[in-house]
């Protein structure tokens with residue numbers, strides 16, 4: 001059973017004279033992790049602020065579980081949990097006091113849920129310490145605990161892995177997958193790192209300069225993205241030869257770039273047979289810039 | 303709503319704002335008690351007598367000497383003349399205006415602190431109550447709960463009113479206890495005169511009433527509380543409008559100090575009486591000192607202050623409910 005939990009239509013935002021969000025449309029379903037991918041300044045945080053009711057859209061509508069954020073703010077917010085930018089909690093209160101503070105703002109809050117959430121983010125040991133003594137990773141976890149207090153259907157996380165170490169990033173990733181798969185939450189995750197989105201999301205919206213360039217599943221998006229890089233000499237001859245079997249581009253470091261293919265070993269064989277030295281064949285980790293170059297047709301990223 | 307107010311009180315207390323305020327009060331009240339004590343000692347040394355009539359007579363002579371000297375402003379001269387006439391009235395009716403004891407200290411302390419000291423203490427809490435959430439970023443969490451924005455602001459305002467009431471009551475209690483150790487705790491029923499009015503620099507005693515000191519103190523604290531709420535509401539508005547706590551403190555402080563300076567200058571500038579900071583000295587009216595601008599009355603000042611407070615509340619709520627939060 002998949003229902004639409006978050007729907008955004010024609011969302012726009014002008015700050016001063018500048019239009020920062022230029023019309024966004026997408027829909028999220030329950031149980032999916034949705035990536036919100038864009039470079040710095042693309043408008044991810046601005047969009048998220050509108051989704052959670054912190055700023056008013058200039059035009060367009062946002063619905064959380066069928067409730068309009070503007071017209072039915074209280075109902076919409078009771079199905080939504082979020083962290084916008086950094087998880088800023090009250091440093092002079094303990095972790096537990098912070099959670100209690102926010103639980104008092106939820107109608108008919110069930111206090112058993114508090115313990116459950118604390119266990120879920122594994123903060124039992126430090127929950128009675130003041131938040132000012134927490135590490136960034138612990139603050140992130142407390143931030144998530146706070147977002148989960150109201151048993152939301154939609155969880156919105158703005159760059160949740162920001163500032164975490166590789167171990168923390170992995171834990172966070174697994175935790176987000178767990179919430180979506182086991183708890184059936186819709187999770188919207190923003191990031192400027194393709195690698196991160198690739199590892200934890202089902203679908204992704206790529207945005208740049210306030211516009212959605214593409215919404216697709218991660219699999220489709222990466223498919224035409226993975227490439228092989230060849231370091232050969234002489235370069236010109238090698239290029240001519242490879243062009244007979246596939247598309248070839250020359251990159252900045254004078255290397256040849258071809259699509260990833262299961263025929264690559266035969267291409268290699270062919271090159272060697274024609275007396276061309278192959279120094280290196282590399283599978284290229286897709287980078288955001290390249291994806292953008294492809295999607296925007298060469299328009300550079302700001 | 304009760305839970306929201308509880309949250310706000312919790313934050314004020316855990317941020318140690320109230321403790322800071324109490325500490326400041328204890329230090330200053332002790333200081334004033336000591337100063338008062340030295341003054342009494344000096345009088346005894348000088349006159350070799352502790353009878354209040356002698357002291358009061360001496361004060362009247364002192365003030366009259368000052369009045370004859372040149373180089374004091376007309377406003378100040380009028381004030382002093384009124385005071386001399388008052389003191390003479392006390393003397394003629396055989397009533398001691400400064401019955402020694404803690405209640406008398408509390409009475410004069412409340413009178414002196416209404417224009418600056420109390421507003422300063424209130425600002426410590428009010429200026430920070432919204433802007434600190436903005437500068438710390440916690441406002442994002444606060445405003446994404448399933449609670450309407452006006453309710454959140456209202457809970458903050460009610461918490462502020464509670465804190466103000468606590469501070470005003472504590473101020474009375476602390477002043478009584480600390481000064482009582484030095485001057486003794488009695489004197490609640492000492493007679494006090496109120497109802498003096500001044501018309502054109504002349505003291506009018508036709509409405510003067512004799513009341514017990516405790517009644518007078520109660521009236522005074524009512525007025526202090528009212529002024530504290532008005533100043534608190536204005537700081538609250540600044541706290542909503544300005545992102546930084548120090549900026550809202552600075553603006554409010556500038557206004558208060560400007561008020562003190564203006565009060566001694568503006569007797570000929572009629573429209574200054576609509577400024578809130580000129581109207582803060584409400585206890586002056588029941589003590590019978592002459593108002594900053596001739597013709598101002600207690601009711602007028604209360605009216606002006608109420609209008610400022612209501613305006614500030616309207617602005618606070620309409621801005622906070624609509625504002626984009628970055």
Ligand SMILES: Nc1ncnc2c1ncn2[C@@H]1O[C@H](COP(=O)(O)OP(=O)(O)OP(=O)(O)O)[C@@H](O)[C@H]1O
Nearest residue numbers: 015020038039040041042043044045046047192628
């Ligand atoms: N308060 C503001 N006033 C004016 N412009 C703003 C404001 N906030 C953001 N912007 C502009 O909006 C654009 C989008 O900003 P936003 O913070 O949404 O980007 P982002 O995608 O979250 O970037 P990042 O990856 O750096 O977090 C930027 O060009 C920024 O300059």
Ligand SMILES: [Mg+2]
Nearest residue numbers: 044045046158
């Ligand atoms: Mg951002």
